[in-house]
Amino acid sequence: xxxxxxxxxxxxxxxxxxxxxxxxxxxxxxxxxxxxxxxxxxxxxxxxxxxxxxxxxxxxxxxxxxxxxxxxxxxxxxxxxxxxxxxxxxxxxxxxxxxxxxxxxxxxxxxxxxxxxxxxxxxxxxxxxxx
Numbered sequence: 001x002x003x004x005x006x007x008x009x010x011x012x013x014x015x016x017x018x019x020x021x022x023x024x025x026x027x028x029x030x031x032x033x034x035x036x037x038x039x040x041x042x043x044x045x046x047x048x049x050x051x052x053x054x055x056x057x058x059x060x061x062x063x064x065x066x067x068x069x070x071x072x073x074x075x076x077x078x079x080x081x082x083x084x085x086x087x088x089x090x091x092x093x094x095x096x097x098x099x100x101x102x103x104x105x106x107x108x109x110x111x112x113x114x115x116x117x118x119x120x121x122x123x124x125x126x127x128x129x130x131x
Contacts (some may be wrong), residue, residue, distance in 0.1 A: 006061055006087035010074050012052045013092045016111075017044060025113040025131040029074070029091055036113045060085055098129050 017026045024037040030049060033042050050072040058067055062085040069076060074091040096111040100120040109118070115130040 006085060007090050008058050008061060008087055009090050010056060010092045012049060012056055013094050014049050015046055027113055028094060058089060101127055
């Protein structure tokens with residue numbers, strides 16, 4: 001079994017934060033963060049998120065045992081105490097809903113800092129999305 005199949009995404013989101021220098025969306029993580037738009041270094045801490053990460057419970061993908069993560073960072077390396085499978089609890093990647101400017105179709109995208117060009121699957125028009 002490949003290691004990527006044992007990754008589990010956290011259900012706990014970090015709050016959306018803007019860069020104090022350029023106003024762009026910062027990556028969804030805590031600690032020392034580098035803004036992808038202006039390269040500013042920002043220290044971000046959010047105690048309620050850290051407490052929620054420690055208390056988060058997840059299911060082992062191998063044996064379905066319920067595990068308490070017990071770690072206040074993401075990604076976190078874990079080992080199941082029942083089956084000894086090792087896996088990584090990855091950060092939650094929030095989704096955003098965007099609407100096609102041509103046909104009004106709604107699409108869900110991973111919320112990533114910066115701009116990207118996307119194509120609507122319904123009408124094939126290409127447009128720019130920025131977060």
